[in-house]
Amino acid sequence: MEITLWSLIIALIFTLLLLFKLLLPHIRKFRGKIPDDSSDVSLKPHSFKFKENPNNPLNEKIVAAINLMGGVGDNAEAEYQTGLETLRAVAEEAVPIIVAEYNDLPEIQYLDRWSLIQLLAELKHPMSLPDLDEILSSSIPPERSKAPHTFSTRREEIIIRTTAVEAITQIAAEKNREAIDLLLKHTQHENFSVKRAAIQSYLTVGEKNARKVLLEKLPKSDHYILDIRREDVRKIPQPQVEKIPRQPEIDDLPRIQRPKPPRNSDKNNLT
Numbered sequence: 001m002e003i004t005l006w007s008l009i010i011a012l013i014f015t016l017l018l019l020f021k022l023l024l025p026h027i028r029k030f031r032g033k034i035p036d037d038s039s040d041v042s043l044k045p046h047s048f049k050f051k052e053n054p055n056n057p058l059n060e061k062i063v064a065a066i067n068l069m070g071g072v073g074d075n076a077e078a079e080y081q082t083g084l085e086t087l088r089a090v091a092e093e094a095v096p097i098i099v100a101e102y103n104d105l106p107e108i109q110y111l112d113r114w115s116l117i118q119l120l121a122e123l124k125h126p127m128s129l130p131d132l133d134e135i136l137s138s139s140i141p142p143e144r145s146k147a148p149h150t151f152s153t154r155r156e157e158i159i160i161r162t163t164a165v166e167a168i169t170q171i172a173a174e175k176n177r178e179a180i181d182l183l184l185k186h187t188q189h190e191n192f193s194v195k196r197a198a199i200q201s202y203l204t205v206g207e208k209n210a211r212k213v214l215l216e217k218l219p220k221s222d223h224y225i226l227d228i229r230r231e232d233v234r235k236i237p238q239p240q241v242e243k244i245p246r247q248p249e250i251d252d253l254p255r256i257q258r259p260k261p262p263r264n265s266d267k268n269n270l271t
Contacts, residue, residue: 047112052100058093061086062101065122066115084122091125098123099131107141110156117160121167129171129178132164136186136194161189162197169201180206187218199225 050059065083068076087094102116117135120128140161144153165186172179183206186198199218203210203226214226 047105047109048101049104050097050101051104053097056097058087058090058097062094062098062119065119069115069118087119088123088125091123092127095120095123095125095127099128102131102135108153110153110160114156114160114163117163117167121163121170124167124170124174126171126176126178129168129176129182132168133182133185135164136161136168136182136189140191158191158193161191161194165194165197165201169205172201172205184213184217187214195222196225196228200228 068080068083098116105113140157145151168179168182172183183198183202189195
């Protein structure tokens with residue numbers, strides 16, 4: 001009885017090894033499509049449709065780069081930068097795809113929309129400037145959340161727009177005249193957080209007389225913004241509104257510290 005049991009175990013092990021050997025080529029092929037496990041990044045379901053050109057091979061590269069934005073691990077940043085370099089090499093083709101997908105997304109997909117704008121900021125291609133300008137020039141939708149103290153749709157829209165300012169800033173840093181002019185244009189944005197981001201960016205990447213230009217262009221009530229330091233949001237003074245203390249709409253932290261909008265909004269909080 002004992003000999004028969006051991007024979008069955010040996011036969012089972014042999015069968016499993018044989019099965020593994022037969023499947024190994026397929027396993028390798030499948031693993032080749034997935035980022036290294038050491039970076040803790042996996043292919044995730046996504047809600048991008050790419051309706052205009054669903055079969056373009058760049059679609060997968062765009063999705064992969066966005067997935068790698070949230071990667072963690074020793075190799076995560078290196079893999080993200082590798083993905084970005086791949087897209088930068090074909091930026092003239094990738095930018096229109098990214099913009100078209102942004103325009104097709106429903107308003108409620110805040111993280112997906114933010115991710116696409118952040119990707120434009122990373123690509124730094126001047127072709128995206130007219131679309132970034134259009135995003136910043138569009139009106140911020142009214143608050144749609146029933147509980148804005150826990151989840152604010154207006155706050156998510158502002159984050160998207162301040163990221164658009166960052167995208168323009170990345171291009172302006174390379175002495176692109178159109179980008180610098182766009183920053184100056186949006187220093188008079190209707191939203192305080194977006195306006196402040198544009199002012200501080202213009203001071204950073206504008207010409208030597210950037211401060212003088214802003215002092216001449218901005219109303220005196222906004223001159224104090226030129227002296228705001230971005231390093232510590234708790235020390236940032238806010239505009240004084242008579243009898244109504246103004247609260248900052250978002251924390252203007254550096255991108256790496258800025259909280260990302262949720263991918264799937266809590267529908268119970270929306271009207």
